Amino acid sequence: MRVTDRTRLRRLPAEGSYRTEDLHAVLDAGFVCHLGLVIDGWPMVVPTTYGRAGDYLFLHGSVASRSLRAAATPTPVCVTVTHVDGVVLARSLFNHSINYRCAMVYGLPTVLSDPEEKLAGLRAISDQVVAGQWGYARAPSTKELAATTVLRLGLAESSVKVSAGPPDDAGDPDGELDVWAGEIPLRTVRLDPLADPALRAGIELPAHLAGGDPVPGSMRPGDLA
Amino acid sequence: MRVTDRTRLRRLPAEGSYRTEDLHAVLDAGFVCHLGLVIDGWPMVVPTTYGRAGDYLFLHGSVASRSLRAAATPTPVCVTVTHVDGVVLARSLFNHSINYRCAMVYGLPTVLSDPEEKLAGLRAISDQVVAGQWGYARAPSTKELAATTVLRLGLAESSVKVSAGPPDDAGDPDGELDVWAGEIPLRTVRLDPLADPALRAGIELPAHLAGGDPVPGSMRPGDLA
Secondary structure, eight states, X not given: XXXXXXXXXXXXXGGEEOOHHHHHHHHHTOSEEEEEEXXXXXXXXXXXXXXXXXXXXXXEEXXXXXXXXXXXTTOOEEEEEEEEXXXXXXXXXXXOEEEEEEEEEEEOOEXXXXXXXXXXXXXXXXXHHSTXXXXXXXXXXXXXXXXXXXXXXXXXXXXXXXXXXXXXXXXXXXXXXXXXXXXEEEEEEEOOOEEOTTOOTTOOOOHHHHSSOOSTTEEOGGGOO | OOOOTTTOOOSSGGGEEXXXXXXXXXXXXXXXXXXXXXXXXXXXXXXXXXXXXXXEEEEEEETTOHXXXXXXXXXXXXXXXXXXXXXXXXXXXXXXXXXEEEEEEEEOOEEOOSHHHHHHHHHXXXXXXXXXXXXXXXXXXXXXXXXXXXXXXXXXXXXXXXXXXXXXXXXXXXXXXXOOOEEEEEEEEEOOOEEOTTOOTTOOXXXXXHSSOOSTTEEOGGGOO
């Protein structure tokens, strides 16, 4: 990663990182990003799924989508992935904060046109959102593939910020206050798969959904400490 | 809410809404948004906490923060709040989707300068992130208040999208495939508050953190069905 004027961490730089392994860890722990782009001078921020493979992020959408069409110009984008890990309660309201992991990726996405490249990008997204569905559910048809825009975004201009741990005001004069301080941890939990009420009888839940860890960043209720 | 060229829902409009109560419901079910703005022609998307009070969103940050300084010009912003409720597994990869609730708010934020207005904005944020902390933790000092930028954003130009339920391809030819279809529901869970290891002895967890529903959008592990 190179540090640019856009990715230089100005606030609390001790929490920041430009290490590739930290970036990959934050990106791989989720599957929904917020895609930012500029349309007619206005920012637009839309949630969308993504997949990481190597040093690239892949995004997709309908060829009719406004954000994807704009991003296909090509237009500068900022892709932000955020995991909220807890609320930090300090002795003072001023020192309240959030524990989080956040990655920001800037760049000019490439619109993929080669069908094999598009399929590889879609597979990266599918594998990230629910591992095991690619090769199990019906593959995209030629027509479906043509109706899908797939964007590839390099990770060269990225930054990561991580905030964790308790509040840091115990040593301040505020540490003498009779105020409880600590953290409320937050976790994403995946419940048991719910079958489509219209599912035909006799179709069993496949093994990749019954066990393992199909959705990144999520735990099963039984995993909660 | 008025419908503008920016907020007109183009894709799957059946899922969209411009009703104020739907907008409030989505905004009130969370406390972290993604703030989008344009800096030197590039989009920038940063996660930050927010609070809603009446027909306004309030955001805050350090007066030194790059995004807040830019937003204070005033600059056009897009604030997006997204709740991911589940992963929808269809018979075809093409019909896979996410169940979510998303609100987007466009506007030119006002930078508050009156200390009473700033305090009211900060209270809206505090009340939203963890109800009960305002009036319990130490209030902002004059100096802290001066070091904090508080933005107010009207909700007039907003839109909401909600996607819920099972995949809708059971009636397609794909419905005949031997492929399981349904949803993996996702929930945000709050664990028991973790005391700061440096907390002075004898300080009890206050009632507003021990019971009730302090963090919007989160459930206790025991609430999981």
